[in-house]
Amino acid sequence: MTTRQDCLALDATDPLRSLRDEFDLPPGVIYLDGNSLGALPKATAARVAEVVTNEWGVGLIRSWNTAGWINLSQRTGNQIATLVGAGENELIVGDSTSVNLYKALSTAIALQKLDAPARRVIVSERSNFPTDLYIAETLAREHDLTLVLIDADELPAHLNSELAVLMLTHVNYRTGRMFDMAQVTRDAHTAGALVVWDLAHSAGAVPVDLIGADADFAVGCGYKYLNGGPGAPAFVWVHPLHTARMDREQLRQPLSGWLGHAAPFEFTTDYRPALGIQRFVCGTPALLSMAALGCGLDVFAHAERLGGLPALRRKSLALTDLFIALVEARCAGHELTLVTPREAAHRGSQASFAHETGGFPVMQALIERGVIGDFRAPDLLRFGFTPLYTRFVDVFDAVEHLHAVLTSGEWREARFNQRAAVT
Numbered sequence: 452m453t454t455r456q457d458c459l460a461l462d463a464t465d466p467l468r469s470l471r472d473e474f475d476l477p478p479g480v481i482y483l484d485g486n487s488l489g490a491l492p493k494a495t496a497a498r499v500a501e502v503v504t505n506e507w508g509v510g511l512i513r514s515w516n517t518a519g520w521i522n523l524s525q526r527t528g529n530q531i532a533t534l535v536g537a538g539e540n541e542l543i544v545g546d547s548t549s550v551n552l553y554k555a556l557s558t559a560i561a562l563q564k565l566d567a568p569a570r571r572v573i574v575s576e577r578s579n580f581p582t583d584l585y586i587a588e589t590l591a592r593e594h595d596l597t598l599v600l601i602d603a604d605e606l607p608a609h610l611n612s613e614l615a616v617l618m619l620t621h622v623n624y625r626t627g628r629m630f631d632m633a634q635v636t637r638d639a640h641t642a643g644a645l646v647v648w649d650l651a652h653s654a655g656a657v658p659v660d661l662i663g664a665d666a667d668f669a670v671g672c673g674y675k676y677l678n679g680g681p682g683a684p685a686f687v688w689v690h691p692l693h694t695a696r697m698d699r700e701q702l703r704q705p706l707s708g709w710l711g712h713a714a715p716f717e718f719t720t721d722y723r724p725a726l727g728i729q730r731f732v733c734g735t736p737a738l739l740s741m742a743a744l745g746c747g748l749d750v751f752a753h754a755e756r757l758g759g760l761p762a763l764r765r766k767s768l769a770l771t772d773l774f775i776a777l778v779e780a781r782c783a784g785h786e787l788t789l790v791t792p793r794e795a796a797h798r799g800s801q802a803s804f805a806h807e808t809g810g811f812p813v814m815q816a817l818i819e820r821g822v823i824g825d826f827r828a829p830d831l832l833r834f835g836f837t838p839l840y841t842r843f844v845d846v847f848d849a850v851e852h853l854h855a856v857l858t859s860g861e862w863r864e865a866r867f868n869q870r871a872a873v874t
């Protein structure tokens with residue numbers, strides 16, 4: 452079995468080890484929740500202070516031009532585009548993932564209404580993140596479509612002549628199971644459907660090739676693996692063939708706000724959509740949050756010199772492989788069942804274990820020991836591995852703490868069953 456010494460040796464030869472120094476991680480904490488809220492890059496506080504003090508404080512309204520605020524959504528979008536296989540000026544940053552999903556899914560529905568009005572079904576996964584399902588349910592109601600929720604293995608049976616749009620999250624937030632984006636997209640297209648991907652648990656965590664997979668639409672989060680900070684703006688990508696068509700036919704996305712207008716500073720009373728992805732902007736972007744997101748993305752630019760996403764993926768798989776092996780060896784007989792796929796091709800950058808009776812208190816006891824993962828009802832212990840800053844020795848120590856929590860029975864103490872608003 453891998454020893455602590457082995458882990459220290461792995462860290463010493465890790466080609467990505469210098470990236471951890473770019474983060475401000477609190478001492479005594481093993482942070483395994485970067486799939487929920489990424490850690491703080493060291494550059495962020497000074498950059499946000501600079502934007503507040505100089506760009507806002509001194510530049511005032513002039514900074515929209517002089518500091519380039521007006522183009523920041525696109526510049527930041529171009530940084531993210533390199534991580535998800537999108538082209539320049541195809542992806543835009545702003546709003547939340549939920550809002551972007553509303554725009555993307557509405558547009559997919561609108562295109563299918565034009566091309567294949569007989570298709571009346573949206574399909575998604577039953578265990579998709581709730582916001583995705585709520586947005587889909589709302590749009591299904593608005594457009595008199597049927598939302599069908601399935602388990603992943605039922606997908607082939609639903610790729611049929613009724614399907615208008617398939618909306619999936621690439622890496623499942625609970626299990627960490629990853630779809631084969633290229634294959635699923637190909638099969639959906641063969642069936643005549645469009646595909647919307649949610650990359651919340653993929654962007655910055657696993658290599659994604661939107662253009663290579665011929666995907667139609669994608670959305671994703673800024674505050675998870677991209678380390679943009681709490682409430683960081685999200686992103687939306689639309690295949691350039693769809694935006695070109697929207698340009699030709701003057702099609703809108705549903706939230707036609709002024710900054711998605713072709714000429715916002717003409718202040719005309721009628722709406723004329725901007726060209727390309729720019730029409731997916733709605734209102735004024737959250738500049739301070741976007742400045743913070745830029746610092747998270749800069750770390751990926753540095754990672755690029757050390758092997759980029761392929762190297763991050765190799766390390767992420769090594770971390771999750773090690774975690775799974777150690778948990779199964781050290782914590783056997785303690786009601787834990789792995790729910791994350793063992794096959795690398797089907798695994799994102801997390802490992803989740805179901806605990807039969809005490810998922811919530813076990814995680815609380817771990818957090819008190821400084822090992823921060825999270826709990827997803829009803830029974831999941833969820834551990835995210837961010838290869839930018841997680842070390843092999845962190846994996847080893849986290850499992851030792853888990854072993855101690857389970858064997859001592861400390862998780863049964865009543866205080867670990869107090870639920871706060873956020874789990």
Ligand SMILES: Cc1ncc(COP(=O)(O)O)c(C=O)c1O
Nearest residue numbers: 547548549580582620624649651
């Ligand atoms: C798959 C998925 N989609 C969307 C979201 C969140 O969306 P929003 O940025 O609108 O809060 C999450 C958050 O955890 C998620 O896991």
